[in-house]
Amino acid sequence: MDMTRRFFLVLTPAAAAFMDRTGGAETQPQSKYLMADHYWAMTIDIDECIGCGNCVRACATENDVPHGFFRTWVERYSVAGWPEEHPDVDSPNGAFDGFKDKPAKPGTKSFFVPKLCNHCEHSPCVQVCPVGATFESPDGLVLVDKDYCLGCRYCVQACPYGCRYIDPEKQTVDKCTLCYHRISQGETTACAENCPTGARTLADLKNPKDPVHEFLRNNSVQVLKPHMATGAKVYYKSLDRSVR
Amino acid sequence: MKDAAHLLRLAGLFAFGIVLFLLVRQQVMPAGFGKYGHFRPAALDAVRARPMTYAGRSTCEACHDDQLKVLQAGKHATVGCESCHGPQAKHAEDSSTIKPVLPKSSQLCPVCHETNSAKPKAFPQVVSAEHSGGEECKTCHLPHRPKPTK
Amino acid sequence: MDPILHGVQGFMYPDEVELQWSILIVLYPFITGLVAGAFILASLERVFNVAAVKPTYRLALLTALAFMLVAPLPLQMHLGHPERSFEMFTTPHRSSAMAMFGFVYLWYLMAVLVMEIWLDYRKDIVLLSRSSTGIMRWVYKAMTLGSDNISERSLKLDDKTGWIITVIGIPSAFLLHGYVGFIFGSVKANPWWSTPLMPIVFLFSAMVSGIALVMLMYMAGMKARKQPIDMRCLDTIAQYLFYTFVIDFSLEMLDLIHRIYEADESFKSLDFMVHSRLWTSQVIIQIVLGTLLPLALLGAAQVLRITAARRRVMYSVAGVMTLIGIFAMRWNVVIGGQLFSKSFLGYTTYKLEFATREGLLPAIVLMILPFFILWVLVRLLPPWTAAGAETARGH
Numbered sequence: 001m002d003m004t005r006r007f008f009l010v011l012t013p014a015a016a017a018f019m020d021r022t023g024g025a026e027t028q029p030q031s032k033y034l035m036a037d038h039y040w041a042m043t044i045d046i047d048e049c050i051g052c053g054n055c056v057r058a059c060a061t062e063n064d065v066p067h068g069f070f071r072t073w074v075e076r077y078s079v080a081g082w083p084e085e086h087p088d089v090d091s092p093n094g095a096f097d098g099f100k101d102k103p104a105k106p107g108t109k110s111f112f113v114p115k116l117c118n119h120c121e122h123s124p125c126v127q128v129c130p131v132g133a134t135f136e137s138p139d140g141l142v143l144v145d146k147d148y149c150l151g152c153r154y155c156v157q158a159c160p161y162g163c164r165y166i167d168p169e170k171q172t173v174d175k176c177t178l179c180y181h182r183i184s185q186g187e188t189t190a191c192a193e194n195c196p197t198g199a200r201t202l203a204d205l206k207n208p209k210d211p212v213h214e215f216l217r218n219n220s221v222q223v224l225k226p227h228m229a230t231g232a233k234v235y236y237k238s239l240d241r242s243v244r
Numbered sequence: 245m246k247d248a249a250h251l252l253r254l255a256g257l258f259a260f261g262i263v264l265f266l267l268v269r270q271q272v273m274p275a276g277f278g279k280y281g282h283f284r285p286a287a288l289d290a291v292r293a294r295p296m297t298y299a300g301r302s303t304c305e306a307c308h309d310d311q312l313k314v315l316q317a318g319k320h321a322t323v324g325c326e327s328c329h330g331p332q333a334k335h336a337e338d339s340s341t342i343k344p345v346l347p348k349s350s351q352l353c354p355v356c357h358e359t360n361s362a363k364p365k366a367f368p369q370v371v372s373a374e375h376s377g378g379e380e381c382k383t384c385h386l387p388h389r390p391k392p393t394k
Numbered sequence: 395m396d397p398i399l400h401g402v403q404g405f406m407y408p409d410e411v412e413l414q415w416s417i418l419i420v421l422y423p424f425i426t427g428l429v430a431g432a433f434i435l436a437s438l439e440r441v442f443n444v445a446a447v448k449p450t451y452r453l454a455l456l457t458a459l460a461f462m463l464v465a466p467l468p469l470q471m472h473l474g475h476p477e478r479s480f481e482m483f484t485t486p487h488r489s490s491a492m493a494m495f496g497f498v499y500l501w502y503l504m505a506v507l508v509m510e511i512w513l514d515y516r517k518d519i520v521l522l523s524r525s526s527t528g529i530m531r532w533v534y535k536a537m538t539l540g541s542d543n544i545s546e547r548s549l550k551l552d553d554k555t556g557w558i559i560t561v562i563g564i565p566s567a568f569l570l571h572g573y574v575g576f577i578f579g580s581v582k583a584n585p586w587w588s589t590p591l592m593p594i595v596f597l598f599s600a601m602v603s604g605i606a607l608v609m610l611m612y613m614a615g616m617k618a619r620k621q622p623i624d625m626r627c628l629d630t631i632a633q634y635l636f637y638t639f640v641i642d643f644s645l646e647m648l649d650l651i652h653r654i655y656e657a658d659e660s661f662k663s664l665d666f667m668v669h670s671r672l673w674t675s676q677v678i679i680q681i682v683l684g685t686l687l688p689l690a691l692l693g694a695a696q697v698l699r700i701t702a703a704r705r706r707v708m709y710s711v712a713g714v715m716t717l718i719g720i721f722a723m724r725w726n727v728v729i730g731g732q733l734f735s736k737s738f739l740g741y742t743t744y745k746l747e748f749a750t751r752e753g754l755l756p757a758i759v760l761m762i763l764p765f766f767i768l769w770v771l772v773r774l775l776p777p778w779t780a781a782g783a784e785t786a787r788g789h
C-alpha cells in the first residue's frame with residue numbers, strides 16, 4: 001500500500017471498507033463460455049404443470065435459498081368462468097411441499113402457475129438500483145452483486161412480480177440467477193432439470209436452433225403483466241387472463 | 245476585493261472538499277466497473293463460481309446409459325434422473341464413496357401422481373390410499389418403465 | 395412460514411409477506427418535508443420581501459438545518475449495509491432516483507442551507523468571537539474562517555450573495571422534496587405510489603408541515619423567552635399555512651377522484667385497503683383530524699373576529715394536528731403502499747416493533763434528535779437578535 005492510499009484510508013472509513021474489493025481480479029470469461037453467444041430466457045407450459053413442487057425444492061437445494069423465501073414458487077388458481085369473480089389463489093409455502101387436493105368448486109377451472117424472475121430486458125429493479133448492485137448481464141440475466149448491495153430494498157419495491165427478497169443472513173437482496181453457475185457450464189437450471197413433465201424449459205434466444213423459437217412461433221404466448229412493459233423473458237403458454 | 249476575502253475563503257473550502265471527494269472516489273472505485281454495464285464485472289464470476297448440486301442428466305448418462313435407454317423407451321422419458329433420485333453432483337464426482345439412496349416409491353410416486361383437481365386432466369392420477377393402500381408402487385410398476393407389469 | 399401468522403388475508407406472492415420499508419422510511423419524507431417547508435417559509439421573507447414573517451426568518455433557517463442534519467439517519471439505519479452507502483457517490487446509477495439522494499442532499503445542505511445561514515450570521519459570529527471567552531471563542535473563531543471583516547461593504551456583499559443563494563435555494567428546496575416524491579411516484583409496479591402527482595403532493599404537503607412547524611416553534615420560542623408574540627407575524631404565517639393547505643388538499647383530492655373515476659385494475663384492491671386497514675390512519679387521522687380540522691380552524695381564524703388569545707390556541711391546535719396529519723400522510727404512502735399484494739389478491743400487516751433497529755424506539759429518538767440539535771443551534775447562533783440582522787442587511 002503506497003502512501004497516498006494510506007492517507008485516504010485514514011480520512012474515510014468508507015474507503016477502508018472498499019479497499020478489499022478494489023483489488024479484485026479482472027473478470028475472465030470461463031473457458032468455453034462466451035457471454036456474447038447467449039441470451040437466456042425460459043418457457044413455461046401451464047398445461048404441463050402438475051404442481052408437484054419439484055422445481056421449488058430443487059431451487060432451494062441448488063441455491064441454498066433460505067427457509068421461507070423463494071426464488072421460484074408455484075401458485076394454484078381457481079377461477080370462475082362467468083360472472084367473473086375474484087380468483088381463488090394459494091401457494092402454501094411457495095408449493096415447497098406441493099399442493100393438497102381441494103375439491104373444485106362447481107363452475108370453476110383450476111390450474112398451476114410456476115413463477116420465477118422474468119429476467120426482464122427493461123428491468124424496473126435494475127433501473128432503480130442506486131449503485132449498480134443489481135444489473136442486466138450481457139447474456140440477458142438480471143443478477144445481484146451481493147458484495148456491493150446496500151440493502152436499500154428499492155429494487156424489491158420496483159419488481160412488479162414479487163421475485164426479490166432480502167437474504168436474512170447477508171442483509172442484501174437476493175433473487176433467481178437462472179442458475180447462472182449451471183447454464184454457463186452447459187447444464188439447464190435446477191428447476192427445469194427437475195421438472196418431471198417438462199413444463200419449464202431453459203431457452204437461449206441467441207441460439208437459432210433452440211426450440212424456443214418454434215415455441216414462440218407455434219403457440220399463443222404471453223408474459224406476466226405485459227402492460228408493465230418490462231420486457232419479461234419468461235414466456236407462458238396457455239396463460240389465463242386471471243393470472244397476475 | 246478585500247471585502248470579498250471571506251467569500252473567497254469559503255469558495256476555497258468548497259473547492260478543497262470537492263477535490264478531496266474526487267480523489268477518494270477515484271481510490272475506492274471498484275476495478276473494471278462499467279466494463280459490461282453499470283456493475284462490477286467481478287460480480288459475474290462470483291455468481292458463476294457457485295458449485296452445482298444437481299449433476300444434470302447428461303452427467304448421469306455418462307455411466308448409466310443402460311438405465312437411460314430403458315427410461316427413454318417408456319412414459320417417463322422426459323423425467324430427469326435427479327427429480328426422483330435427488331441431487332447427485334457429489335456422487336458424480338466420487339461415485340465410489342458417495343452412493344445415492346434409492347427413494348421409497350410409496351412416498352415418491354404420489355408427489356406427482358396423487359390426484360389433484362388442479363392437475364391437467366390427461367395426467368395420470370390416483371388416490372394412492374385407495375389405489376395401493378400404502379403398498380410400494382414398485383410391486384406393480386417399474387419406475388423406469390411405469391406401465392404395470394402385473 | 396404460515397401466512398396467517400403474518401396477518402395475511404387473501405393471496406400474496408410468497409416473498410411479499412414481509413414489509414421492506416419500515417417506520418424509518420416514513421420518517422425520511424416527513425423530515426425532509428419539514429426541511430423544505432421551513433426553508434421555503436424563510437425564503438418568502440428574503441426574496442419576496444414579506445416583512446411580516448421576518449421574526450421567524452432565522453428560526454426557520456435553523457429549524458431547516460437541524461432537521462436536515464437528521465434526514466439521512468433513518469435511511470442509514472434502515473440499510474442492510476450502511477458501511478457501503480458511500481457507493482452512492484462512487485458509482486451512482488444515473489437511472490435511479492435514489493442514487494441522486496446524496497448529491498441533492500449535499501447540494502442543499504452545503505450550498506444552500508449552511509451558506510445562507512453563515513452569510514446571514516457572519517456579523518453575529520464575528521462579534522461573538524470577540525465577546526465570548528474560553529472554548530466558545532475558538533468555535534466562533536473557526537466559524538469566521540479567519541476573517542473578521544464586517545465592514546459596510548463586506549456585509550453588503552454578504553447580503554447580495556445571500557439573496558442569490560436564496561433564489562437558487564427555492565428551486566433547490568422544491569427539488570429536494572419533489573425528488574423524494576419522485577422516488578415513490580416513479581415506481582410503476584406499485585399503483586398506490588405510481589402517479590405523476592406524487593412529487594407535487596409531496597412538495598405541498600412538505601410546505602404545509604414546514605410552515606406549521608415553524609409557526610409552532612415560533613410560539614414555543616416566544617413563550618419560553620416570555621416575550622410577546624407578534625400577532626401580525628403569526629397571522630401571516632397562519633394565512634400562508636391555510637393557502638398552502640388548500641392547494642395540498644385539492645391535489646390529494648384530485649388524485650383520489652382520478653383513481654375512483656379511472657378505476658383501473660388495482661382500484662378494487664386499493665379501495666378495500668382504504669376501507670379496512672388504512673381507515674383509521676388515512677380517513678380519520680389524515681383527512682378528518684389532520685386536514686379538515688386544521689383547515690376549519692385556520693379558515694375560521696381568517697373569517698371570524700376572534701381574540702388574539704383564542705387565535706393563538708386555534709393556531710397551536712391547528713399546527714399540531716397538521717403535523718400529525720402530514721405524518722399520517724407519509725405513513726399511508728409508505729406503509730400503505732406495501733400492505734397490498736402486487737397481485738391485487740391479498741393484504742398483509744405491518745407489525746411495528748419497539749426496541750429493534752427499525753422499531754418505534756429509534757424512530758422516536760430520531761424525531762427528538764432534531765429538536766435537540768435545534769436547541770444547540772439556537773444557543774450557538776441566537777436567532778432572536780433579528781434587529782441586528784436587519785440593520786446589517788440595510789433594509
